[in-house]
Amino acid sequence: MTQIFAYIPFSNGVAEDIAMEFTTAAAKIDKGASLTAVLTGSGADLDKVANDMTGLYAEVIKISHGDLSYPNAEVVRKALVNVIPAGAIVLAPHNTFGMDLAPGLSVKMNASYAADIVDFAGIEGTVLNASRQELGGAVSTHVAVDIASGAVITIRPGSFAPVDGKTASGAVVDKSANAGDLSAKRKFLEIVQAEVGDVDITKADVLVSIGRGIEEQDNIEIAEELAKAMKTVVSCSRPIVDAKWLEKGRQVGTSGKTVKPKVYMAMGISGSFQHLGGLKGNPFIVAVNKNPKAPIFQVADVGIVANIIEFMPELTSAINDL
Amino acid sequence: MEILVCVKRVPDTAENEFELNGAGNDLDRDDLVYSVNEWDNYAVEEAIQIVDKVGGNVTVITVGDGESEEVLRREMAMGANNGILLSDDAFEGSDGKGIATILKAEIEKGKYDLILTGAQADEGAGQVGGMLAAMLDLPYASLVNKIEVSDGKIKVGREIEGGNQEMNEISLPCVLSIQTGINEPRYVGIRGIRKVASVEIPVKSASDLGLAADSIGKAGAKTKRIDYFVPDLGAGAEMLEGSTDEIIAKLIEKLKAKGGL
Numbered sequence: 001m002t003q004i005f006a007y008i009p010f011s012n013g014v015a016e017d018i019a020m021e022f023t024t025a026a027a028k029i030d031k032g033a034s035l036t037a038v039l040t041g042s043g044a045d046l047d048k049v050a051n052d053m054t055g056l057y058a059e060v061i062k063i064s065h066g067d068l069s070y071p072n073a074e075v076v077r078k079a080l081v082n083v084i085p086a087g088a089i090v091l092a093p094h095n096t097f098g099m100d101l102a103p104g105l106s107v108k109m110n111a112s113y114a115a116d117i118v119d120f121a122g123i124e125g126t127v128l129n130a131s132r133q134e135l136g137g138a139v140s141t142h143v144a145v146d147i148a149s150g151a152v153i154t155i156r157p158g159s160f161a162p163v164d165g166k167t168a169s170g171a172v173v174d175k176s177a178n179a180g181d182l183s184a185k186r187k188f189l190e191i192v193q194a195e196v197g198d199v200d201i202t203k204a205d206v207l208v209s210i211g212r213g214i215e216e217q218d219n220i221e222i223a224e225e226l227a228k229a230m231k232t233v234v235s236c237s238r239p240i241v242d243a244k245w246l247e248k249g250r251q252v253g254t255s256g257k258t259v260k261p262k263v264y265m266a267m268g269i270s271g272s273f274q275h276l277g278g279l280k281g282n283p284f285i286v287a288v289n290k291n292p293k294a295p296i297f298q299v300a301d302v303g304i305v306a307n308i309i310e311f312m313p314e315l316t317s318a319i320n321d322l
Numbered sequence: 323m324e325i326l327v328c329v330k331r332v333p334d335t336a337e338n339e340f341e342l343n344g345a346g347n348d349l350d351r352d353d354l355v356y357s358v359n360e361w362d363n364y365a366v367e368e369a370i371q372i373v374d375k376v377g378g379n380v381t382v383i384t385v386g387d388g389e390s391e392e393v394l395r396r397e398m399a400m401g402a403n404n405g406i407l408l409s410d411d412a413f414e415g416s417d418g419k420g421i422a423t424i425l426k427a428e429i430e431k432g433k434y435d436l437i438l439t440g441a442q443a444d445e446g447a448g449q450v451g452g453m454l455a456a457m458l459d460l461p462y463a464s465l466v467n468k469i470e471v472s473d474g475k476i477k478v479g480r481e482i483e484g485g486n487q488e489m490n491e492i493s494l495p496c497v498l499s500i501q502t503g504i505n506e507p508r509y510v511g512i513r514g515i516r517k518v519a520s521v522e523i524p525v526k527s528a529s530d531l532g533l534a535a536d537s538i539g540k541a542g543a544k545t546k547r548i549d550y551f552v553p554d555l556g557a558g559a560e561m562l563e564g565s566t567d568e569i570i571a572k573l574i575e576k577l578k579a580k581g582g583l
């Protein structure tokens with residue numbers, strides 16, 4: 001029987017949403033598989049989340065240790081290698097923690113590795129069929145993962161429908177004694193909070209958001225003028241912040257701000273999942289992009305194929321003339 | 323400090339419109355424009371800045387075909403001192419672990435204090451750095467956006483969700499994957515590239531590296547790409563067409579209806 005272990009990330013005593021998505025993913029891998037949640041941590045938070053997970057998973061393993069109180073990937077990896085049986089399929093989120101943990105875990109478990117999976121099409125023999133994206137979402141691929149000696153797989157958050165409510169009545173098994181030596185060459189020091197920026201894009205009902213398509217720093221003015229006409233502010237994708245053209249506080253995405261506008265104007269943004277991950281509340285998305293094949297057009301409500309450097313000033317003056 | 327930076331030649335997402343080939347199983351690669359993986363430029367810049375401060379050398383390395391030499395030259399034009407090309411028909415079809423295995427074999431022949439990779443490349447996996455570290459039994463930190471070097475140890479910041487930064491102390495030698503935004507990679511002009519045009523770049527094969535055929539290439543690959551496809555994602559956007567004036571008139575009506583104006 002296929003054995004699947006899902007690593008459940010949590011903070012402040014609450015499991016991340018992906019905990020509800022793993023169960024759907026596991027069923028798509030193999031409906032008949034055994035599914036076990038694995039949690040590492042310490043103290044009351046760990047116990048609470050482990051308990052919460054018994055409503056979703058038939059078996060819940062907790063590994064409790066002071067050194068696991070912060071999820072340092074090196075320490076977590078050591079614990080998992082000692083607790084999860086060889087040959088199993090391990091699921092982790094494709095986020096900043098999963099990217100830190102999973103590739104090394106696959107080496108230490110001598111298992112196959114598949115990253116950022118968005119869909120599964122079941123197992124044939126010892127091959128698991130899955131789908132993922134490449135080139136920033138511009139193309140999709142089918143991949144075949146040999147699971148004969150197990151696999152470590154990261155799942156793209158938000159790609160599998162969440163299972164809510166009580167679907168299992170599992171029990172918590174304490175495997176802390178099996179964790180083994182947890183000494184590490186990397187030591188967690190502290191979290192430095194992101195700087196608060198000049199404007200708060202999280203409160204805006206409308207956002208004029210620019211991506212690499214803005215091409216030059218001097219062109220940002222064009223977006224500022226459109227934002228002014230629409231009585232709002234400019235937000236952006238990551239490359240604009242990397243280039244230091246706008247402050248970090250303006251960045252929408254998983255490593256930036258989560259915004260919930262009513263209307264989102266995506267100007268020269270390709271539509272990577274890390275960018276879209278910061279866009280919540282189902283806004284009305286207008287995408288303007290010179291590439292008719294840009295992935296953003298798959299998620300936008302309205303699309304326009306145009307050069308934003310020419311299009312934005314025209315839109316601005318039309319709005320100002322209203 | 324001896325620093326090795328792993329770099330990959332990738333199709334440039336800003337320069338290409340990606341289409342499937344006639345058979346629908348691969349990209350139409352005929353006219354693709356290639357460049358250095360965006361993340362790797364940040365890694366090379368960081369390495370150069372560290373060496374400028376504490377001394378040492380920067381070596382850039384890639385697993386690829388003959389054409390990959392151009393990305394090594396580009397990074398050497400930025401200021402990397404040496405380049406190494408790992409190239410062999412036997413490397414064809416390698417998965418992430420295969421690439422890491424090939425890199426490991428060369429790394430063990432040298433002595434590096436710090437090994438840098440990009441946080442991810444064109445395939446979006448972000449796998450090679452973490453695998454390499456585990457294979458070499460070295461500590462690893464991913465998505466690094468700050469490095470402070472001191473004796474035998476370094477302090478690194480990892481960019482985590484929400485743009486917060488997780489600070490860690492990590493012992494040397496180690497492997498770090500570098501996130502964009504850590505620095506501002508310097509510009510490389512034609513003249514810079516010309517300067518390094520005749521520098522010798524050693525090319526090493528599977529046998530030079532002592533690699534067993536079944537650990538790399540197609541034979542060693544446990545994760546295989548089968549084909550490319552166009553996903554069925556429903557209707558997608560309503561595309562507005564017509565003259566610019568017509569498009570803008572339609573858009574303004576929609577924005578009014580949705581509370582955008």
Ligand SMILES: Cc1cc2nc3c(=O)[nH]c(=O)nc-3n(C[C@H](O)[C@H](O)[C@H](O)COP(=O)(O)OP(=O)(O)OC[C@H]3O[C@@H](n4cnc5c(N)ncnc54)[C@H](O)[C@@H]3O)c2cc1C
Nearest residue numbers: 211212213237238253254255256268270275290291307308
């Ligand atoms: C761990 C991690 C976290 C990340 N977090 C974030 C995040 O929080 N937010 C984020 O945005 N990204 C994030 N990224 C980066 C992300 O993967 C993408 O690289 C990024 O979102 C791409 O930004 P873009 O769409 O502006 O640029 P590109 O992907 O380069 O797209 C530019 C688009 O503009 C179009 N274009 C070019 N010129 C014009 C023109 N003149 N007129 C019209 N269209 C034009 C092009 O056709 C293209 O579609 C993260 C990456 C990692 C690895």
Ligand SMILES: Cc1cc2nc3c(=O)[nH]c(=O)nc-3n(C[C@H](O)[C@H](O)[C@H](O)COP(=O)(O)OP(=O)(O)OC[C@H]3O[C@@H](n4cnc5c(N)ncnc54)[C@H](O)[C@@H]3O)c2cc1C
Nearest residue numbers: 328384385415417418439440442443445447448449450547
């Ligand atoms: C010669 C060759 C043949 C290939 N053949 C096939 C094939 O037939 N089928 C198939 O599905 N895939 C093939 N690949 C793709 C291969 O699987 C990927 O290169 C591998 O999975 C790593 O890429 P990634 O985008 O996942 O890297 P990531 O792990 O996302 O990249 C992160 C970082 O790892 C480093 N890195 C990644 N790749 C290299 C490299 N090649 N050299 C040096 N550093 C690197 C870079 O620093 C990069 O920033 C081939 C690749 C090469 C080089």
